[in-house]
Amino acid sequence: GIDISKLIATTGLSSYDQGFVNTSSTKSAITFIDGDQGILRHRGYPIEELAAQKTYLDVVYLLVYGELPNSSELEAFDAKLRQHSMVHPNMVKFFETFEPSAHPMAILSSAVSVLSTFYNDSTDPRDPEQIELSTIRLLAKLPVLTAYTYKSLVGESLVNPDSNLSLVENFLSMTFGHLGQDYAANPVLTKALDTLLLLHADHEQNCSTSTVRLVGSSQANLFASISSGINALSGPLHGGANEAVLDMLNFIHESGDSVQKYVERVKNKEDGIRLMGFGHRVYKSFDPRAKIVKAHADEVLRELGVSDPLLDIAKELEAAALADSYFVERKLYPNVDFYTGVIYKAMGFPARMFTPLFAVGRLPGWIAHWREQNADSTTRIGRPQQVYTGPAKRSI
Ligand code: ACO
Numbered sequence: 116g117i118d119i120s121k122l123i124a125t126t127g128l129s130s131y132d133q134g135f136v137n138t139s140s141t142k143s144a145i146t147f148i149d150g151d152q153g154i155l156r157h158r159g160y161p162i163e164e165l166a167a168q169k170t171y172l173d174v175v176y177l178l179v180y181g182e183l184p185n186s187s188e189l190e191a192f193d194a195k196l197r198q199h200s201m202v203h204p205n206m207v208k209f210f211e212t213f214e215p216s217a218h219p220m221a222i223l224s225s226a227v228s229v230l231s232t233f234y235n236d237s238t239d240p241r242d243p244e245q246i247e248l249s250t251i252r253l254l255a256k257l258p259v260l261t262a263y264t265y266k267s268l269v270g271e272s273l274v275n276p277d278s279n280l281s282l283v284e285n286f287l288s289m290t291f292g293h294l295g296q297d298y299a300a301n302p303v304l305t306k307a308l309d310t311l312l313l314l315h316a317d318h319e320q321n322c323s324t325s326t327v328r329l330v331g332s333s334q335a336n337l338f339a340s341i342s343s344g345i346n347a348l349s350g351p352l353h354g355g356a357n358e359a360v361l362d363m364l365n366f367i368h369e370s371g372d373s374v375q376k377y378v379e380r381v382k383n384k385e386d387g388i389r390l391m392g393f394g395h396r397v398y399k400s401f402d403p404r405a406k407i408v409k410a411h412a413d414e415v416l417r418e419l420g421v422s423d424p425l426l427d428i429a430k431e432l433e434a435a436a437l438a439d440s441y442f443v444e445r446k447l448y449p450n451v452d453f454y455t456g457v458i459y460k461a462m463g464f465p466a467r468m469f470t471p472l473f474a475v476g477r478l479p480g481w482i483a484h485w486r487e488q489n490a491d492s493t494t495r496i497g498r499p500q501q502v503y504t505g506p507a508k509r510s511i
Pocket of ligand 1 (some may be wrong): 134353389392452
């Protein structure tokens, strides 16, 4: 590619690239994507191998520190996260103040912003020790804050983290412990959630990660940058798509209309509707994560003994779209979020919790990118240009 900044400096040229379709904002050694071939690799390892052989925690370590951990490194990392999982008692009160109708993504981004006020000994972006401490604190506490968010949403008392449990077990126990079932000990659930978190762990310069980098480029601290990333993720064209997919499947189910009729409405751009969970800025072929999630959806529903008509509608929609020239010509394939909602629903999560789950999964990617940028002495503050379209000079 062309180094635009050099070109501009030497020629005075400028470029207009709405939505940054063709502009690289950074160099990065974390994640490689080939959208035409449906390839995704973290630090060189294919996502398929990582999903089949490694856990979410392995991948968190890989993204943040650059290499897969050996068993003693993983053990030490796990122990550190357990040690830092408790949240300041005054911070817990915060969760009593929200309206039950509040969207959990708004609660989560606020909670992460507030975290920095309780842990302000780890907010200096120029101090490597503080960066490391805020990294561990965020990784350990975001799942806890997400479980608290769930509890405040359903109006139940908050459950403290238990350092005897792993990150994923703890999360399930803190959310569903009240159901009287030992959710944390259900290997099907823990494995499925672990895999979903792993599949969301990073995806290079997507909207939320670019947001984290842009905010971080002003030397805002990690908490502030991650809180901004959560807000960027909340939109239905990004992380909010998993919730929107379930709304769409429910709508089709309840309307009693055929899948084909819905597809026709999408093609006619009726009310601007899109097939949620379809299409991707980068993948113009199958999203490799979607293939893995689809296989899991069948397995999880079977093992949980859940039969969900929404899964059948999802499969029918996918088949109808893949056979339709509208979607084929535009290279629209299912993305990672097309089937995740069906799995989360089978696990018992309300739809509004789907995007917070995405945030927990994506956190290591955001952190890895923030740290990579922060460690690069050539980083400059992000400051895009614009093409001015307002009035020429005029007088009052
Ligand atoms: N359903 C129907 N048509 C679509 C869809 C869709 N899901 N996505 C794109 N198109 C059409 C557009 O209408 C447009 O057609 P046109 O040329 O006739 O106007 C063409 O495909 C190109 O669409 P763009 O919006 O230019 O594609 P872009 O790369 O900007 O958008 C995006 C990518 C936002 C993911 C888009 O495909 C979309 O809205 N998908 C649905 C939401 C979704 O699932 N988001 C999750 C993304 S993955 C993630 O964040 C984890």
